[in-house]
Amino acid sequence: MDGRESDAAALTADDLRRVQRRTVWILSAGQVLGGLAFGATLSLGAVLAAQLSGNDSFSGLAAAAVTLGTAVFAIPLAALARRSGRRLSLTAGMAIALIGVVLVVTAVVIESFPLLLAAFLIIGAGQSANLQSRFAATDLATDASRGRDLSIVVWATTIGAVLGPNLTGPGEAVGAALGMPPLTGPYVFTIVAQVLGIALYLVALRPDPLLTAQHAVAQEASARTSNAIAKADQPVVARYAIFAVAAAHGVMVSVMAMTPVHLLHHGADLTIIGLTISLHVLGMFAFSPVFGILSDRVGRVQTILIGQGLLVAALLTASFGQDSTFAVTVGLMLLGLGWSASTVAGSALLTEASSEAMRTRRQGLSDFVMSIVAAAGAILAGVVLGWIGYGGLALVVGIAVIAVVGLAPLGRTPAPAVERG
Structure with a gap:
């Protein structure tokens, strides 16, 4: 630790709030850079996989490899954060990517197709770092602002997610000027964004939010002043939060992954398909601050249940309106909103229900579980689609929504806090 981090225990409540505000903005900037890098990377992944393998059926393996890599690196990066702080953990994830x-x-x-898949698996470390950023936003947050702070960082993903895929054309021009192979030019932007992200975290993420929180918890007076950094452990609630986040992610990925195939078979052109997915991504990220503030004011579990309601609306709309491109598009937008509410509130609940000693371990486990569920959901969704169609798929995955609602620990969580100052 540097001198500033070693003095973290002496910070006043006002100091902690200033550090937290600065941390949220730095993490948000890092998410923009990470999103740019990740969006540009995946936009051509399927094309490169098909090209190098010589088989279009292998095109989905690029995204599958990234998802698997995200799961593989989630727990090690969380362990590194626990030992050495968020700054080194986030930097390591982006450097590996x-x-x-x-x-x-x-x-x-x-x-080399095998090397390509290995490379995409390694890139998953960057996605693990992006996911960890939302938890880093909660390290110094109070009960009254935890959902809002987390959601701001999630919202920042919107910028990179939208701009990243649109760098393909300019990237090809840059790549051609540099003499790079076709379809690799956009990775110049990816490399630049990754380097800038690494530099941002190394230089600006000081004092480290997690190390500062650990020092605050170690000092009883600082813990009281910081208002809810130190928490009693609630393992049952924490397990529910992990389940709720993973279930919402599995539902979202299962339906979203099959939507382009379904629309294509129903005569939609690529422009309509692209618009549908864009609106879905907008729903996932653009409204996250709304759900963050909602979770702070009405409660984490209550906001998760609102998310489940949105997921139900999405699945029913997509199922019964499967022959209408408009209905499917509306369903995908609602699907993104339901995912956003569940993920923001569930991530805040997991942090709040975990003692400082268990927090980063469970956060890493949550990212691991949601990534594995996403990979399994994408694979099984194709099987279900071929068996009972798109409408049937939308209804089948609703079982996960029912489970999240049925297991909700409404009587185990405290009332929403009121922010002071």
Whole structure:
């Protein structure tokens, strides 16, 4: 730790609030850069996989490899954060992903499909870092602002997620000027964004929010002043939060992954399909501050249940309106909103229900579980789609929503806090 971090225990409540505000903005900027890098990477992943494998049926393996990599790196990066702080953990995730990006270009140059898949798996470390950023936003947050602070960082993902895929054209021009192989030019932007993100975290994320929180918890007076950094452990509620986040993610991925195929078979062109997915992504991220503030004011579990209501509306709309492109688009927008409410409130609930000693471990476990569920959901969704169709798929995944509602620990969580000052 540097001198500023070692003095963290002496920070006053006002100091902690200033550090928290600064941390949220730094993490948000990092999410923009991470989103740019990730969006540009995945936009061509399927094309490169099909090109190097010589088989279009292998195109989905690029996204699958990234998802698997996200799961693989989630727990180790959380453990690193626990030992050395968020700054080194987030930096390490982005640095590992940078190696993966370089290997993607190398795989294209030497025309190696196995190396390409390995490279995308390594890139998953960057996505793990992006996911961890939302938890980093809660390290110094109070009960009254935890959902809002987390949701601001989630919202920042919108910028990168929208701009990243649109860098393909300019990237190809830059790549051609640099003499790079076709379809690898956009990775120049990815590399630049990754390097800037690494520099941002290394230089600006001081004092480290997690190390500061650990010092505050170690000092009883600081813990009282900081208002809810130290928490009693609630393992049952924490397990529910992990389940709720993973279930919402599995429902979202299962339906979203099959929507382009369904629309294509019903005569929609690529423009309509692209618009549908864009509106879905907008629903996932753009309204996250609304759900963050809602979770602070009405409660975490209550907001999770609102998310489940939105998911129900999405699944019913997509199922019974499966022959209408408009209805499917509305369903996908609602699906994104339901995911946002569940993920923001569930992540805040997990942090709030975990003692400082268990917090980062459970956060890493949550990211691992949701990534594994996403990978399994995407694979099984294809099987279910072929068996009972898109409408049937939307109804089947609703079982997870029913489970989240039925297991809600409404009597175990405290009333929403009121922010002071």
